[in-house]
Amino acid sequence: MSTSAGNSLRIALCQVRVDPDKRVALANAQHWVERAVQEGAKLVVLPECFNCPYDTSCFPKYAEPLPRPGTTAAPCDTSVSETAGVLQKLARAHGIYLVGGSVPERSPDDQRIYNTSLTFGPGGELLARHRKVHLFDVDVPGGIRFRESDVLSAGDSLTSFALRDGIDSEPNANAGLRVGVGICYDIRFPEMATAMAREPHNAKLLIYPGAFNMTTGPAHWELLIRARALDNQVFVGACSPARDLSATYTAYGHSMIASPWGEVIARTDERESLVVADIDLNRLEQVRNAIPVRKQRRPEVYNTAQKAAENTAT
């Protein structure tokens, strides 16, 4: 099965159940990544907090020191980070790009805890590390109250990586395709997605491991995914854990992939499952040519500080 042929790339979101036993959760993630590989996926995604319950009381207990990009052409030290070792082995064994959801990270530098996503490439190289930039601190009356900042620190940079040539020794038609990574609440910040979709990142696919809940999921999950895809004319894939009614935080599920036209091209329900789609970059170019908003922007009008100064002067 040709899966990175022409201008198309097969991606899979693994909507896995998160077991409170980290070893079981890792083994389950492995099982679903292998199923995605059997479906021909070249870029595979896990959800937010796939090795740990999404619960602030668990983050310090589950946190691991994680490697930094540029430091792990060599095998990850599994005695330091079991999770990084599992992700790296999977990416290398199957020659895939693996966006390893997110996991609690304890920084060896300052002992702070972050909500962090690691991406490994087909050779097992660590391509990217994204620390959740916007922490999920909300209080919706009658709905959900959550304060990540009670235990987590926020990241302070954007993250993207580029696909390389030579997956499975086939020439990779998508070499150079840039993929931006955000985590869950990050999707609510349109400026962040737009920054990833513009130079110098120029990402054409945005991936969000995420875990919306039973209040915000039905209200906003699909809307945000489609909006970020449409307003930036990019593909967006958002990968949730499967719903688990016995967990302290109930994830909404409904992982999905939206196209640059703003339509959902693949989705699932709340159960443990895979979402697979072929990302067609010709389609992206068609949409951008048909409705060229990226070229028609008028930032000089939107610059409110400058405008206010001009209006005050006249």
Ligand SMILES: NC(=O)CC(=O)C(=O)O
């Ligand atoms: N869990 C999150 O980070 C975000 C979320 O659930 C929401 O924005 O809603």
